[in-house]
Amino acid sequence: MIKALLRRNLKAHYRLVLGFTLVLLMYFMVILNMYDPVNPGIMGELAAFKLPPSLLAAFGFDLEATELAGFLGGYFYGMLMIAFPMVLYIMLGNKLVARLVERGTMAAVLAAPVTRAQAALTQAAFLLACVFLQVAAITLAGLAASQWLFPGLMDIPAFLRLNLGALALHLLMSGISFFFSCLFSDTGRSLALGAGLPVFFLLTQMLSKTGARADVLKYLTPYTLFDPMALVKGADALLPALGLLLPGLALYALGILVFNRKDLPL
Amino acid sequence: MEAIALNRLTKDYGKGRGIFDLSFGVHAGEAYGFIGPNGAGKTTAIRHLMGFLNPDSGGCTIRGLDCRTRPRDIHPHIGYVPGEISFFDGIRGAEYLRFCERIRGQGTAGRKAELLERFELDPSGEVRKMSKGMKQKLGLVAAFLHDPDILILDEPTSGLDPLMQQRFVDLVRMEKARGKTLLISSHSFEEIEKTCDRVGILKEGRLVADQAVLQLQKARRRVFSVSFATQEALEDFLKEGFDAVPGQGHRADVTVVGELAPFLTALARHPVTGLDVMTQSLEEVFLQYYGGQAHD
Numbered sequence: 001m002i003k004a005l006l007r008r009n010l011k012a013h014y015r016l017v018l019g020f021t022l023v024l025l026m027y028f029m030v031i032l033n034m035y036d037p038v039n040p041g042i043m044g045e046l047a048a049f050k051l052p053p054s055l056l057a058a059f060g061f062d063l064e065a066t067e068l069a070g071f072l073g074g075y076f077y078g079m080l081m082i083a084f085p086m087v088l089y090i091m092l093g094n095k096l097v098a099r100l101v102e103r104g105t106m107a108a109v110l111a112a113p114v115t116r117a118q119a120a121l122t123q124a125a126f127l128l129a130c131v132f133l134q135v136a137a138i139t140l141a142g143l144a145a146s147q148w149l150f151p152g153l154m155d156i157p158a159f160l161r162l163n164l165g166a167l168a169l170h171l172l173m174s175g176i177s178f179f180f181s182c183l184f185s186d187t188g189r190s191l192a193l194g195a196g197l198p199v200f201f202l203l204t205q206m207l208s209k210t211g212a213r214a215d216v217l218k219y220l221t222p223y224t225l226f227d228p229m230a231l232v233k234g235a236d237a238l239l240p241a242l243g244l245l246l247p248g249l250a251l252y253a254l255g256i257l258v259f260n261r262k263d264l265p266l
Numbered sequence: 267m268e269a270i271a272l273n274r275l276t277k278d279y280g281k282g283r284g285i286f287d288l289s290f291g292v293h294a295g296e297a298y299g300f301i302g303p304n305g306a307g308k309t310t311a312i313r314h315l316m317g318f319l320n321p322d323s324g325g326c327t328i329r330g331l332d333c334r335t336r337p338r339d340i341h342p343h344i345g346y347v348p349g350e351i352s353f354f355d356g357i358r359g360a361e362y363l364r365f366c367e368r369i370r371g372q373g374t375a376g377r378k379a380e381l382l383e384r385f386e387l388d389p390s391g392e393v394r395k396m397s398k399g400m401k402q403k404l405g406l407v408a409a410f411l412h413d414p415d416i417l418i419l420d421e422p423t424s425g426l427d428p429l430m431q432q433r434f435v436d437l438v439r440m441e442k443a444r445g446k447t448l449l450i451s452s453h454s455f456e457e458i459e460k461t462c463d464r465v466g467i468l469k470e471g472r473l474v475a476d477q478a479v480l481q482l483q484k485a486r487r488r489v490f491s492v493s494f495a496t497q498e499a500l501e502d503f504l505k506e507g508f509d510a511v512p513g514q515g516h517r518a519d520v521t522v523v524g525e526l527a528p529f530l531t532a533l534a535r536h537p538v539t540g541l542d543v544m545t546q547s548l549e550e551v552f553l554q555y556y557g558g559q560a561h562d
Binding site for chain 1: 313316317318319320337338339340341342344346348350351352353354355356357362365366368369370408
């Protein structure tokens, strides 16, 4: 780990990271506030739009969820908790390696007495810290705010399972962006795959939920393994969700390995 | 032992681009000039020395250590100016210099102040708003900051005005006097002549000459355009036996190799009204250096 580089990352990206974290927290609080323990079946705000159930399902909204953790699982973890941090990881992943190489700034790092592995590991650690920050912020805010707004109504183990699953999914999403940022020396190709693939997976997952015939699409996206409603219902869904962890971490490791070997136009 | 050694270094980018079978060494305490037109492979060779590229075959070492695998042991002794210097987004000059000190754990305040003064650089502003020359100066200060033993400078004076180029030349001479080893790439002969002991000329990825600067100066060919007062004066001059091509208006283009004295004394015997040194393209200069060497 290179302390000077870590410090530079922090200085360069803290606004972006904190901004995304705060907006995600804000969304979370808005959704949490929409929960109505007396009439949880159909949320007035959404029902008023008279949207077809299949469209709502595509966005992960499950109108049957009645209990607080399940409500959050349907309305927050189905879409917002995936798509929003994904954008952060795409931007950050691309900036941390490919952009520095493309612009030539990486030369200032690698001309110093450090190894490439150290440099790549530092960037990976920074991205991982940002991933943990997103999930930790939501977990802590969720526990505190539900205790305050709806005391006793939160199924805490279910909520923790949700967040553990989300963490695994986030590690995979950020791992994809990081890997392609390491693989390519230009931001064009790094973004084409580092953003294209996570977005494709998300869109496929959304489509797969729109109806019986589209159901086969779920085999085309690893995001299927993260099933918020199942995670709320029981611990059985934890194993498939944690299955995302392994390819996620493998992509990080592979990224460092590739960066260590490739030609750098610096 | 050579401070820097390239051993049959080859990197083939296809279509004749790259470097091929490149071998040369730079002794400790020597200043080596690395000359070639754009695209000759200077930067490719330098990137190998920094350990940024994997050779197709052959290799290179600095202080006897392999450049690709031992950057941690080599780089404490290296100062590097890339061909195209780039800085972190939104960083200030002073912040960048602090970053360089921190990541290296090297550098002293006195040295930094001295370098900033030499290049008349105020690093307090944002790099984004600096002129190309200022950025180049910042890159130079960063490279010399930790007082390295070996300096690898890829076209270090690009963007500098003549005064600052002279300051750079002075700095290089001073560092050389302090026993530092330098590898400087350039497409300007004049700059290399002023600073280096030895020159390697690179053409299409191959080393076509590797000679002491003094020797090259001896073999250097210059073309002068001489105007004479009358046609007879021109014809008289042509009988002197120089390599001269007569042109319009009593003019002649005279090619002189090495020593200028015989040519100048010959000119003095004739009524000369004008004398110009012909500007030559880089390619011509290279070819002539190469040709001059072949005549020896």
